[in-house]
Amino acid sequence: MDIRSPRPSVTLGTVAMLVVATAAVVLTGSGAASAASATFTPVADTYVQSDTASTNYGTSTQVVVDNSPERRMFLRFTVSGVSGTVTSAKVRLRTISGNSGSDAGGTFRRMSNTSWSETGTTWSNQPTIDGATLGSLGAVSGNTWYEVDVTSAVTGNGTYSFGATSTSGDGAYYDTRESGADAPQLVVTTGTTTPPPSGDPVFVGVGDIANSGSGDSATAALLDTISGTVFTTGDNVYNNGTAAEFNSYYEPTWGRHKARTRPSPGNHDYNTSGATDYYNYFGAQAGPSGRGYYSFDLGNWHIVSLNSNISMSAGSTQEKWLRSDLAASSKPCTLAYWHHPLFTSSSNHAPSTSTRPLYQALYDYNADVVVWGHNHVYERFGPMNPSGGYDASRGMRSFVAGMGGASHYSFGTIQPNSEARNSSAYGVLKFTLHSGSYDWQFVPVAGQTYTDSGTGACH
Secondary structure, eight states: OOOOOSSOOSSSOOOSSOOOEEEEEEEETTEEEEEEEEEEOOSEEEEEETTSTTOOOTTOSEEEEEETTEEEEEEEEEEOSOOSOEEEEEEEEEBOTTOOOBSOOEEEEEESOOOOOTTTOOTTTOOOOOSOEEEEEOOBOSSOEEEEEOTTTOOSSEEEEEEEEOSOSSOEEEEOGGGGGGSOEEEEEEEEOOOOTTOOOEEEEESSOBSSSSHHHHHHHHHTTOOSEEEEOSOOBSSSOOHHHIIIIITTTGGGGGGGEEOOOOTTGGGSGGGHHHHHHHGGGGSSTTTOOEEEEETTEEEEEOOTTSOOSTTSHHHHHHHHHHHHOOOSEEEEEOSSOSSOOBSSSOOOGGGHHHHHHHHHTTOOEEEEOSSSSEEEEEEEOTTSOBOTTTOEEEEEEOOSSSOOOOBOSOOTTEEEEESSOOEEEEEEEOSSEEEEEEEEOTTOOOOEEEEEEOO
């Protein structure tokens, strides 16, 4: 099999002789933590079938586990360029599209044979699946990613083989390394991450994320090293927010953090009518389906995710909900996020003045921080009132955080109170939420050096 990589990636690449690892040093409060995440595609994958005992399937675009006829699948990965203690290793597989799925995704075991031939292995000469059982997948559906924890088997650099079998007569079919972005993955994390000494909640995220480029893989690798709740500031996937794009671009990268993600929608998510596939993908984590705004609490903070793709005018359903929600909150600190920025210096998208009623409501209830996306840059503004005037006593500090993976934009006329800017680095914006204050930090991806950090007090 030739190795293809249609998604050039900091962490996903051609891996027979080339391994790309992503590492990041992440500051957490007054302490520090260092961790590295690397993603490898197989150097070999195939399956064998009992009723075609002399046939080799090494060039197939699928690998299969089944019990009628009996089929066994084999994967081999070469891990190199990593250092430190392996703290996590997971094999990720995507079921092929157009398949109805299976009631059993297979049982996976380590194999001692790491030299079997991809193009020569048949049922008659297959290697023995002789190692310890690592995990099993239950029912699987088509066109979906699944993962198996293989941390007990992967100890560091080296070559690793895994075999899978099934007792079900309903076969499970997975994409192979010929499938490009849908190829199997081995995600290896080394080092440790340490929560802030205070134990205060961490809230980390960005917007304008997933496409066929490499930036989303790099920012997803940062999240591998940062604990806490993940947010998105819209345009989660490009170009049209379709289910296929979520499965092909978002799921292999940021998708591994979906369980801890609280998203907001962007205009590209709404390129699919009603953002239906966005709501289907995130489910209850995106709030009530079709509405796109909701709130929750983290420690001493009230967090509000809003929807700038629907009416935001004074007296609109969303604006009235927001005022009622803020009035009901007993938390002393408030952070809100949505897609379109009220203040921005980017030359690509002008300030979205239609969002001002949301900002006004937050200001009226003494909120502290607002975060946006839409412009593919990083920008921090000093505390401002809804008219854009500097307001040290009641103004909200705002951030444009659109550096999640989509190609960067440039800056035009720098707007008043813009205090920090960057248009070249991918990264995530991390907040540590203390009882009456917050720390912020722009964390760049590996190989980039721009950073911005500071502390603010709640009103």
